[in-house]
Every structure is written in structure tokens, then in C-alpha cells.
Amino acid sequence: MFDALSDKFHDVFRKLRGQAVISESNVTEALKDIRLALLEADVNYDVAKEFVESVKAEALGQSVLKSVTPGQQIIKIVNDKLTELMGHSVSKFDLSGSPSVILLVGLHGSGKTTTAAKLALYLKKNGRKVMLAAGDIYRPAAIDQLEILGKEISVPVFADRLMPRVDMIAGEAKNKAKLEGFDTLIIDTAGRFQIDEEMVQELISVSHAVLPNEIIFVSDSALGQEAVSVSQSFHNALGLTGIILTKLDGDARGGAALSIKKVTSCPIKMIGVGEKLEDLEVFHPDRMASRILGMGDVVSLVEKAAEEIDAEETEKLQRKLKANQFDLNDLLGQMKQMKKLGGMEKILGMFPGGKALSSGNVDFKEFAKVEAMICSMTPKERENPDIIDFSRRKRIARGSAATLEKVNGLLNQFAMMKKVMKKPGILGNAMSAMGGGGMMGGMPQMPRMGGFGGGQRGSNFTKPKEKRKKRR
Ligand SMILES: Nc1nc2c(ncn2[C@@H]2O[C@H](COP(=O)(O)OP(=O)(O)OP(=O)(O)O)[C@@H](O)[C@H]2O)c(=O)[nH]1
Numbered sequence: 148m149f150d151a152l153s154d155k156f157h158d159v160f161r162k163l164r165g166q167a168v169i170s171e172s173n174v175t176e177a178l179k180d181i182r183l184a185l186l187e188a189d190v191n192y193d194v195a196k197e198f199v200e201s202v203k204a205e206a207l208g209q210s211v212l213k214s215v216t217p218g219q220q221i222i223k224i225v226n227d228k229l230t231e232l233m234g235h236s237v238s239k240f241d242l243s244g245s246p247s248v249i250l251l252v253g254l255h256g257s258g259k260t261t262t263a264a265k266l267a268l269y270l271k272k273n274g275r276k277v278m279l280a281a282g283d284i285y286r287p288a289a290i291d292q293l294e295i296l297g298k299e300i301s302v303p304v305f306a307d308r309l310m311p312r313v314d315m316i317a318g319e320a321k322n323k324a325k326l327e328g329f330d331t332l333i334i335d336t337a338g339r340f341q342i343d344e345e346m347v348q349e350l351i352s353v354s355h356a357v358l359p360n361e362i363i364f365v366s367d368s369a370l371g372q373e374a375v376s377v378s379q380s381f382h383n384a385l386g387l388t389g390i391i392l393t394k395l396d397g398d399a400r401g402g403a404a405l406s407i408k409k410v411t412s413c414p415i416k417m418i419g420v421g422e423k424l425e426d427l428e429v430f431h432p433d434r435m436a437s438r439i440l441g442m443g444d445v446v447s448l449v450e451k452a453a454e455e456i457d458a459e460e461t462e463k464l465q466r467k468l469k470a471n472q473f474d475l476n477d478l479l480g481q482m483k484q485m486k487k488l489g490g491m492e493k494i495l496g497m498f499p500g501g502k503a504l505s506s507g508n509v510d511f512k513e514f515a516k517v518e519a520m521i522c523s524m525t526p527k528e529r530e531n532p533d534i535i536d537f538s539r540r541k542r543i544a545r546g547s548a549a550t551l552e553k554v555n556g557l558l559n560q561f562a563m564m565k566k567v568m569k570k571p572g573i574l575g576n577a578m579s580a581m582g583g584g585g586m587m588g589g590m591p592q593m594p595r596m597g598g599f600g601g602g603q604r605g606s607n608f609t610k611p612k613e614k615r616k617k618r619r
């Protein structure tokens with residue numbers, strides 16, 4: 148699957164992996180090759196451009212992990228961005244309602260009828276009671292084709308050879324499914340060589356007749372960009388809920404799989420990977436990314452290294468807390484880490500009761516100000532806030548556009564926090580909180596941050612290794 152694209156990625160990564168130091172110029176070079184590889188695989192031009200830019204921004208902004216090479220870290224970034232591009236996680240079918248209705252639409256020969264049967268088999272294996280409906284009344288033998296497939300998998304097929312209106316057939320099928328206790332109805336429809344007004348109108352009337360839970364665009368992946376633009380037109384006309392890409396076992400170059408989610412914002416739900424009725428798979432964006440890159444080993448290596456660093460730094464922080472040496476540098480590190488995790492609002496949203504906090508009790512502008520004040524201190528001052536006398540306080544206030552009262556307030560609050568932490572019992576609570584919840588009085592609840600010091604962890608990819616060492 149997507150062999151040419153995989154080979155190109157391998158070439159790019161082979162070059163990168165050999166280099167001990169990654170500079171902006173060789174990242175740029177690698178990204179140029181990646182962009183070319185994507186375009187050759189028929190990925191949408193804007194999608195390829197945006198992809199490369201997002202990888203670059205992440206690569207240049209990220210701290211270097213100790214135990215992996217920068218090249219390996221870039222592979223991980225490319226892997227993550229590819230996964231994100233294809234939809235991040237699995238998109239399940241909406242199977243609510245009785246019956247739940249899945250309408251399959253698409254161009255001529257894209258694989259709708261085969262996919263209807265494949266999907267029926269898949270859902271049947273998952274405990275659903277499925278009925279198929281023959282909605283292609285135009286192509287000779289289309290109904291026969293579906294009936295033969297239905298027999299093969301022992302799924303009944305509703306057909307009405309005398310009825311000239313597809314919306315009425317679909318409506319009748321839904322009634323029958325309901326009456327006979329089927330919980331899922333899959334409707335096959337006719338394809339055209341290209342999307343036209345008549346086809347759209349017919350599909351809209353079917354959609355109105357049965358109010359489907361899912362309108363799935365079945366697309367031949369070998370069509371590449373054409374598949375993407377046709378799916379966009381279908382989406383505009385019908386409001387698709389998902390995509391099934393067929394014939395990924397063939398010579399598709401990958402363009403459709405990589406661009407269709409981004410362009411249409413409809414998720415790829417399943418993929419057809421062969422002519423047999425069992426050849427339908429749930430689409431896992433992460434598995435597809437590692438299939439394309441073929442770099443699963445490197446990705447897990449980098450993940451492990453990141454976890455180790457997090458564990459190491461959490462331990463360091465715990466030691467400091469124990470010795471009551473927790474200083475403003477650590478507080479700043481934690482705040483940076485929180486930013487990296489996606490901002491306070493998002494983090495608070497993950498906690499029970501966090502929503503209440505984010506809607507009023509915490510002033511997020513204030514939070515940014517606290518960070519600005521700490522950033523205006525010298526590292527020595529952050530290490531030992533006791534040396535911050537009046538003139539230093541004035542300087543910090545000026546440097547962070549805060550008032551003197553605010554600076555005083557922050558320092559008093561921090562001193563109080565340290566005092567509270569000295570009390571017996573409190574430290575234990577703080578330590579366990581670091582493993583899963585809040586950490587400090589006066590500050591908003593913080594989640595487990597897996598270490599502190601986004602800013603302390605090292606430099607970014609633009610800095611040569613010697614410099615990194617010196618800074619540590
Ligand atoms: N290799 C391979 N062949 C497939 C796949 N899905 C469908 N096909 C083949 O593609 C051809 C067309 O499939 P159909 O299911 O008849 O396509 P359709 O969209 O219903 O076509 P119309 O009804 O004419 O619009 C058949 O020969 C299928 O066996 C797939 O995932 N892999």
C-alpha cells in the first residue's frame with residue numbers, strides 16, 4: 148500500500164537519521180523532499196504545504212530529548228502530523244435508532260455495491276441485525292448483484308423491481324426493516340460517471356425519505372485528487388458523515404487517503420482492501436501513518452524517551468519539594484509546561500469541576516501576568532526570592548507591565564505557599580497531587596504535568612549540540 152510514498156519517506160529519513168546535529172537548513176531540506184513526495188503521491192497542494200509547515204513549526208519549537216537523535220525526533224513529529232492529517236482517531240458509525248440507516252453514495256464503479264455487502268458482513272459480525280436495500284434501479288443486473296452478495300453473507304436484501312422511485316423503495320425498506328426487527332439498514336444506490344444535478348436530487352429525496360444516520364461517500368482511492376474534489380461536491384450537496392475508501396490494495400498512491408479528511412472535514416471510516424467480502428477494515432489513522440512511514444520502532448523509541456524525561460523531571464521536582472527548595476524557576480517551568488499541554492482552559496476542562504474554575508474563578512489574563520512577572524526576574528532571583536528587594540521589585544514590575552502591588556502579591560503568595568508546605572502532612576499531599584492533580588495553594592489546580600521545564604529541557608533544533616551541553 149502506497150509503496151512509492153513509503154520509499155520516498157525512507158530516503159528522507161535515512162538522510163536525517165545519519166546526522167548528529169539537525170540545523171534549520173537540513174530540516175528545511177528534508178521537508179522539501181517530504182513535500183515533493185506528498186505531491187508525487189497526489190496529495191492536495193494546499194494540504195501538502197500546510198503539512199510541511201506544521202512539521203517545521205513543531206520541529207523547530209521542540210526541545211531535544213536526551214536519548215534520541217534529532218532525526219528520530221523528526222520522524223516522530225512527521226508520524227504524529229500524518230496521523231492528525233488523516234483524522235487522529237477512529238471514527239465510528241452512528242448506529243442509534245431502530246433501524247439505524249446507512250446510505251451509500253458515490254460515482255460509478257467506486258465499489259458501493261460491494262462495500263454495502265462488506266459493511267453488512269462486518270456489522271453482522273459485530274452483533275447487528277442487518278438488512279440491505281437495492282437502490283440502484285438503473286444499471287441492469289445491479290439488483291441481482293446485491294442479491295447474490297446478500298445470499299453469500301446470509302443478509303436479506305429488500306428490492307422492488309416494479310417501483311421506479313428510489314426514495315419510495317428506501318422508505319419501504321426502512322418500514323420493513325423496522326417491522327421485522329432489523330436494527331441496521333444499508334442502502335446501495337446507483338452511481339454515475341460524474342456527479343450531476345439529477346443524481347443529487349434523487350439522493351436528496353432518498354435522504355429525506357429515510358433520514359439516514361450516516362451518508363457515506365464510497366470512493367475509489369486510485370482516483371487521488373479527483374476523489375477528493377468529487378467528495379467535496381457530494382459533501383456540499385448532501386452533507387456526508389463519512390467516507391469509505393476502496394481499492395487500497397491496488398495501485399493508489401495515497402493522495403486521497405491523505406487529503407480527503409482535511410479537504411472535506413469528513414472522516415474516513417473504513418477502507419476496502421480487496422475484492423473479498425471480508426476485505427473491509429476499520430480505518431485507524433495512526434496505523435495508516437505507521438504503515439506509510441514504516442517507522443514504528445523509531446516512533447515508540449521517541450515516545451519512551453519522552454516518558455523517561457518526564458519521569459526524571461517529576462522526580463527532580465519531587466526532590467526539590469521535599470527539601471523545600473522549590474523556587475520560582477520551578478513555578479515558571481510548570482506554567483510553561485501547562486501552556487504546552489494546551490492552555491489552562493483545555494486542561495481545566497479535563498478535570499471534574501474544572502469547568503466551573505475555567506468559567507470565572509480563574510482569571511487567565513492574570514495567569515499570563517504571573518508568568519510575565521516571573522520572566523522579568525533573573526534566574527538568581529527566581530532561585531532565591533528573598534533577595535528581591537524594593538528596587539528589584541520595581542524593576543520586575545516595570546519589566547512585566549505589572550503594578551508593584553501585583554509583584555508584592557505574587558512574592559507574598561509564593562512565600563506563603565512555601566510556609567504552608569513546611570507543615571507536616573501538606574508535603575505528602577502536594578507530592579501525591581503532583582502525580583495526579585493540584586499542586587499549590589493560591590494557584591489554580593494543575594494537572595499531572597509529567598515534569599517541568601519546557602524551557603529548561605534543552606534547546607531547540609536550531610542550536611548545535613555543544614551549545615546545548617553548555618546550557619545544561
Ligand atoms: N481490489 C478491490 N476491488 C474492489 C474493492 N471494492 C470494490 N472492488 C471492485 O470494484 C468493482 C466495482 O465494484 P461495485 O461494488 O460494483 O461498484 P459500484 O460502485 O457499486 O458500481 P456501480 O453500481 O456501477 O456504480 C468490482 O469489481 C469490485 O469487486 C476493493 O476494496 N478492492
Ligand SMILES: [Mg+2]
Pocket residue numbers: 259260261283289335336337338
Ligand atoms: Mg453498484
